Every structure is written in structure tokens, then in C-alpha cells.
Amino acid sequence: MKSLTSPRPAAVPADAPPAAAAAAALDRQRIASLVQRQGVFAVLLAVVLVSSFVFPSFGTLDNARGVTVQASFLSVVALGMTLVIITGGIDLSVGSVFALGGVLAAWASQYGLLPALLLPLAVCGAVGLLNGLLIARAGMAPFIVTLATLLAARGLLLSLTHEGATTYLVPRGSAFAELGQGTLWGFGYPVLIAVALFVLGGVVLQRTSFGQALFAVGGSADAATLMGLPVARTRVLVYVLSGLLAGFAGALNAARLSSGVTIIGVGMELDAIAAVVIGGTLLVGGAGSVSGTLWGVLLLAVIQNLINQIGSLNSSYQSVVSGGFLIVVVVAQRYLARARLTT
């Protein structure tokens, strides 16, 4: 090996490029990896800074509180979605499950805080378990399974509320209502809870065997099986987590709104997927981070807020801008992934 590092005679100039190329490739990989992980954060930061100068009302603490509370519910749903997408799956049911969790929590809130939290968690966890078992044990496609539960959960929800005719209200001033509406240091509890869940999610993903297994299953399920990882169990668990998080987010939202809203959460799964992908998680699985998802959710929320600030623009343009971001990110990811793996 020694002789390889020593300067080569000029007679073989063809040898210089590979070494230099390898060094360049390494730099390229590092940069690509950095952009993939922190690119959204940089974009978010830039958008926030510029907007603060342009729109005086944007950079206020009040506005920040409003935006973060708005974003907190989607962020919790997107957290679960991140874990699912890292395993190479997808969970389309989260929007319906979110609404189901909200209605169940609102109904149960008349019996106190604990039932209001446990009932939605139990039911939504069960939906997630069904998803997971059908996908991991029965070998069905995640897209189809979760599309089916999307419809089923929405149907269940409609029958619970008699097609939306019945609205369950959260008792005024109850501990459950406080969970959604109370604040600490000016920030709503949902924001603090979401931040805590993201910290926890980050630790689970990056620092536990379960988290590593998620990456392995998404990176190569065959390899993970042959390496002796419990692939099926990991998959089941990740859909259960996604269901739990979506249901919990729905419950929090019901607490904030003081009622279970039937028509909420339609299309939310798509926002969650968009946030996850904008956050740098590969849609094919195997790579991603929860921090990226957090920035992705905030970016979507900030864009919406900005369009509201401008006022003259139709708020539907938010979707146009979000869609544009998504395309940019997906195209960038393609090149970044290639740069990371080429030598």
C-alpha cells in the first residue's frame, strides 16, 4: 500500500487522475449529503429572513406563534409518515385517521382527559396495526392497503357523526381543551408537544436499533432479511406508529378546535408526504431524517402564511407554490443521490 501513496514516475501519468478523482468524489459526496440533509433548512431560513424584511407583519412573535400552531398538527402526522417512507412504504390513511382521532377524542372528552387521549390512540393504533399486518404479513402493496383504510376510516367517521350532522364538543375549560389551547412561554402546547415528539422521533430513528432497522428495510428489504433483522415486525410497528401519531395529532387538533370536525384532514396525507419529501427523505426509502420533515412542514406553513400576508393572492396559490417546491426537491434529490453513490 505504501508504494501507492508515493509520487509516481512521470511515465505513468494516467495514474494521477484516479486519486484526484477519488478525493473529488469524496468531497462531492459530502457536499451532496449535506445539501440533502440541510438544504430545506437553508431554504426555510432564507425565506423567513427575506419575508421578515418585506412583510413587517410576518416577522412578529405573534405571527410565529400562529404559524407554528397551525403547523404542529401536520408535523406530528408527517413525523409518522417520515418513518413509514424511510422503510420504503407509504401511509395514505393518515388524513382519515387524523379526522377519526379528532372525533373520537371529542366524544370521549366528556369522560375526562385520559379517555379523550386513550380512545383515539387505541382505535387509530388498531388501524395502523391493520395496515401493518396486511402489508408486512400478507405482503400487500402499502399504497392499496392504506388507500383502503383511508376510505374505511373516513366511512367509519361519517357514520359516527351521522354524516356530519352530529358534532361532539369538548367541554369548555376541561383539561383536554387546555391541552389544545393552553400556552407555555407564549407557545401553544401542541407546538411544544410536536417539538418533543420530533426530538423523541429523531432519537429513535438515529440512535436505536429500531431506527437503524427502518433504514435497512427501506434500503434493501432482502438484505435486511438475510442479515437477520425482524423485517416484518419492523414494518408492522412503523404503520402502528404512523396510525398512533395521526390519531394523536387529530386529538390535539380537536382539543384546539373544541370539537371533532368530520370534514377535516381530507388530503392531509398528501401534504404530509410533500413535507417529508421536501425534507429530503427519499420516497423510495432508505434515507431521510425527521429534522428535514420538520423544516419541510414549516416551509409549507410559511408559504401559506406569506400568501395570506400578501392578501391580494388567492390562497389556493399556496398549493401551486408547494407543488413547485416539491418538483424542485425531487429533481434535486435525484442528482444528489447519484452524487452520493458515485465514486
Next chain:
Amino acid sequence: MAPPEAAAAAPPEDTDPAVPPAVLEAIGVGKRFPGVVALDDVSLTLRQGEIHALVGENGAGKSTLIKVLTGVHRPDSGELRLHGQPVSFARPYEAQQAGVSTIYQEVNLVPLMSVARNIFLGREPKNRLRLIDFPRMHREAAELLAGFGVTADVRRPLGSLGVGTQQMVALARAVSVQARVVVMDEPTSALEPREVETLFRVIGELHSRQIAVLYVSHRMDELYRICDRLTVLRDGRLVHTGDLADLDRMQLVSMMLGREVAEVRRHGVTGFGEGHRADREPVLTATGLSRRHQLDDVALQLHPGEVLGLGGLLGSGRSETAKALAGALPLDSGTVTVAGRRLRRLTSAAAIRAGISLLPEDRKAEGVIPGLSVRENIVLAAMPRLSRAGVVSRARQDRIVEVFMKRLRIKASSPEQKVGELSGGNQQKVLLARWLCLEPRVLLLDEPTRGIDVGAKAEVQALVDELAQEGLAVLLISSDIEELVEGADRLVVLRGGAVAGELTGDRVGEAELLEVLAAHGPGAGGGTSGDTAPDEAAEEEQG
């Protein structure tokens, strides 16, 4: 032939006072797949500390036996015993928990995850909070890999390393678990000579730690160098089991093939015949093929009726050259002329139209479509010719498929059998048939006999010979020097993506080839076995 270490690695067993106890046993194991009996009453005993060779032609049942032993498949009949106790592995996980560790033929790790994470996946070192201790994980991974001659940064994604290095990482992972048995399915097929030495050293260490190794390889030299005992399978049945020292190579080959020793002798080691006459105009001329970091002004000519060998070490640009000729690798510059006509745009479609066919190196990823039938795989490339106004004539398909299945002696239950169910050698023949039915003028063969058994190897070699005799221009790439030298009429040797020399006539020989490689070799310090591909070596310097 065997170097001195052989004695240390494989002490003769008859000096042992007692036979070491069995660790893992398969007793009368049977396994069926749709239409095939993969294993029929096969028994195998793996004793403590022995290095046991498992040999047989492709389709003999080796892979199936390994999968049964390691929990991927469950046997239909018979039983497994671990330390004398009956066991049943429902999943690979259970086999690993029981101390049976496996390195599969294709690297089976996760390319997007870092080297260290791959090594410790499922058994990550934890700190007091039960969280993964990354500093410790990286340190331990680096220490472990240093013992395998790998100095790459363990935080890099595994997929960014060379295939040989990835294989060493897989090996490191397999032996670093508390294994009692290590199963290696053709571990050397992607390794450099230097890495093979490292592997053998590691196997020697396993041997001294009383760990049993089940070693599958097609390379006779390796078997005789490191193995104590062997088991021979043929057509899913047990043919022989015993000490390797009691068999000479000819006996072994004849046992694997099920032919008489005299017959094997008469046919020689490889299936190639005499040289070919090729003094006509070149059918293919390539000049100035260049691609950043990979190819540097490569030029070559191919004549009708000749086999041109493309020599060089792994990473020298052999496969890249073949791919470039077939239009499968975008070039920065360079021209390819076929039969006097220059290809203006070098794309796969243009190359195929001009009559260039490439049999790629990685038949799994770039060649056969396992879910399609033999017929569908064969006619895939010929579709445009077999169809009129987009409608494919089934009768013409069947005729062509029949002709090629017979001519290439493809062993399949019917043309409708899925290619994924065939053995590696037969899959290779299906690929060859696919390109031959296009009636190409130039055939590029990248490692046509890698991973296929002795019998099929000789058949493929004889076929290459036949094709050249019929006037096809063949470019042959092979890591097997013997195959390259015997098969080629002329040799172009590559190094670092550039042509390092050409050997013609009497100069086509192993010694001459090594000379060209060594003359330009990167510091002749370690002799021929120390030669490494420049890219990979440079890459490891970064560690």
C-alpha cells in the same frame, strides 16, 4: 501449486486422535420447487473447526442447501441438527441467533447505509441510556475492518465503495458475530487477488478458533488450498463426501460432472479449441474512447472470426470499454465504426442496429428478467424483427426459441419455465441466445463464465469458439487468466482506463500477460498478488 500456508490452514486430519464433533448437520434433507427437485435426500456434516468445501455444477443444489442451512428455506423432508440437537430455522434471524452466519454470493448489505451501520446492524453497541454509541461503533468498525485490509472511512455509505471492498465488509460482519459456523457462498468471485489472500488469512483464523466454515467455490485452486473435507452434489443428490486430500482434481471434476476421468482428460481444462484465422478487414474499429476517470483514449479493432481478449485487473476499464462499444456508457469522446460505417450517435439502439451485442457482466441486474419465461427472455431483443406492424408472431418466436434452446443446450423444463428458476449457467445461455438471435456481427462477452460451474463453463467456452469460427467477431473479458489466454487469439491489455499493451500470436500467454500487467503495475512491492486496481487503491487511501 499450493503455497506454504496451505499446511497451516489445512492440517491433515488423520493426525488427530479423534474426529472433531459435528456442529451443524443436515440429515436426509429434501426440498422441492415447482417442477424441480432441488434437493433429494442430501446429508452434510460440518465438524468443529473444519473448512468444508461444497461443490457441484450449477443446478446441483448447493445454493438451495445453503439456504436450508441458513434458514432462508425450510426443508420439505429431513432435519437439521445443531450440536446434535434437532433444530428448525424459520428465518435467517433464527439461524444467526444460533450461530450460523452467512456470506451470500451477491453482497447483501444496505448500500445507502454507512459501512459501520451495516456491520453492526441489529446488534449496535449501546451506551448507558440504551442508545446507539456511534463513536464506539465507528471505532470498533474501523478496527475490525483494518484486520480485513479495508481502510475506507466507515462513515461512508457502503454503496460508494468498490464491490470487492463491500464483500470484505460483508465478511467482517459475518465473522464478527458470535458465529460457530460461517457459510461462504462463492466469496471470492468479486475479490482482487490481494483480497483473496486476506480472505484466506481470515479463514485460517476462523479455523484456529475452532469455527466451522462451509466454503462454496468453483475455483479448484482455492478448494485445494484451504479446504479439509468436501461434499459433492450433483442434480440435487449427494455424490460424495470425504477428505479432499483423497481426491485429485481430475477425480473431483469427473465426480462433479458425472463423467469418466479419461473423458475429462481428453477434453482438457477449458472448452476452447485452436486459434482462428482472422486476417480480413476489421469489422469494428474504435478510436479515442474517453470518459472522465474511466477510459482514456482506448482504441481497438475487432476482426471477423477472431476472439479478442481484453485483459487487465478489476477496475482497469475492461467492462467500461465493452459497455462503451455497446453504447451503454456515455462517452466524452471517441468513435466506433462498424463495417466501414461510423456510428453517429453511440446509443444502445444504434449499436444493436449495427450488429453489436453485449453480454453484460452482472447477469442479475443487467441481463435476464427472472420473472419472464425462457422464451420471453430470448426473444426480448429480437421483438422488432419478429413483429409486423407491432404484432408479434408467436410461431416465429417458438421456432427461434427452439433452435437456440437446442443449440445452446439450455436445460429448462419447457420454454415457458421462468428464467429465475434456472441455474446460473443456463441463465447465461439464455442471455447468449437473446443476443445471438439478433444475428450480431460483434459479440461482446463480459465475464461470460463467472459464477457458473465447470461443465457449463466448458460449454460456454466451446460455444464462443464455435461462434468465432462461424465468422463472428468476439470480444472476451474474463478475470480467469487461463480462460482469457486460451480463449483469445489476441489480447489487448488495459490499465487505469488506457491500453497498456497488446499481445498477438505466440505472445498470447499467461506469463506475457502478467508481464504487461506487472510492467505498468503500481509499485511491484507485493509481486503479482499485490496488484490492485488503481481506483480502488486510491479510494482506500482516503480512509
